[in-house]
Amino acid sequence: MPEEKLAKAPKIIQCCPECGGNRLMRDYDVAEIVCMGCGFVVAEKLTDEGPEWCAFDREQMAKRTRVGAPTSPRVHDKGLSTKIGWFYWDIYGKGLSPEQRYQLNRLRKWQHRIRLSDPTERSLAFSLSEISKAADKLNLPKNVRDGASVIVRKAAKGRLIRGRSVAGITAAAIYIECRQAKLSRTLEEIAQASNIDKKDVGRDYRFLVKELGYFIPPPEPAQYVTRLLNQLNVQGTVEEIAHKILIRTKELKLTAGRGPTGIAAAATYIASYLGGDKKTQREIAEMAKVTEVTIRNRYKELVRRLMFVVTL
DNA sequence: AAGACGAAAGTGGTTGA
DNA sequence: TCAACAACTTTCGTCTT
Secondary structure, eight states, rough: HHHHHHTTTTOOOOOOOTOOOOOOETTTTTEEEEEETTTEEEEEOOOOOSOOOOOOHHHHHHHHOOOOOOOOTSTTTOOOOOOOOOOOBBBSSOOOOOHHHHHHHHHHHHHHHHTTSSHHHHHHHHHHHHHHHHHHHHHHHHHHHHHHHHHHHOOOOOOOOTTHHHHHHHHHHHHHHHTTTTTOOHHHHHHHHHHOOOHHHHHHHHHHHHHHOOOOOOOOOOHHHHHHHHHOOOOOOHHHHHHHHHHHHHHTTTTTOOOHHHHHHHHHHHHHHHHHOOHHHHHHHHHTSSSSHHHHHHHHHHHHHHHTTOOO
């Protein structure tokens, strides 16, 4: 591509659109540009331009040079197929005539059709784009997206999607990944981000876990507490107390059979009270997505059982 | 007046026959 | 498939700060 065309390439971002900071880091392991100030993902799907081999002389260099981008589980053909570019100039950088443009468009259209002609491929492509959409809404990191993609692939390979909705299986895969990565996303949030009924996602989730033989431990209240405290804008002492409470709660096995969000909310309530930054039950209930009644029941229980144990 | 409390009835999911 | 069950929610009247 000639110089003047190169100049048309997307401009390299210099500062974070979120916080305005200029400490941007390229992380090739997860293929992202991340702001070191606020953690905002500025760009993703980077291609590592460098070679993964070493050459010690010209001969080796010539031998080892080859082309091709790294594969990605997030594209339905793992990014291995050829794609016709979007631009309208030839290899010399000269513009195309209207007829040539028309031809190019037809080529693109047909290539797209051929690439996605197999129904399995098509549903896989759909599913992977859904993962990407939902993951954007939920702010999920790369590894979770990739993991979810792998699960969907496994499901497709094992013919587990037959008779079920692709969207449901996709959402379930995301949920499995979140649970495995110990991310505090509830089934409800994922169902919402994917526009599917919570019940359906739950059903497909249980089905996939069973069929693919996953072992997923129940979520721990501690996973939810950190996010809850962030949403409520409290740190410091309250945070410390909340975690202390949860450690004791776990030791005394008070979590058995109880919803982790309820326990997290109750611990937060107690901690905010003791830490001198009191939040109302309603505030916490709203953030934790449980009712005030549940907070009351849990926190009474915790206070009763922990009173003699915790030295706060 | 806002927040907390608790009783009572209702809901949705799990379990075991 | 169905009933029993525990956890949780909804609702609402009452008490406390």
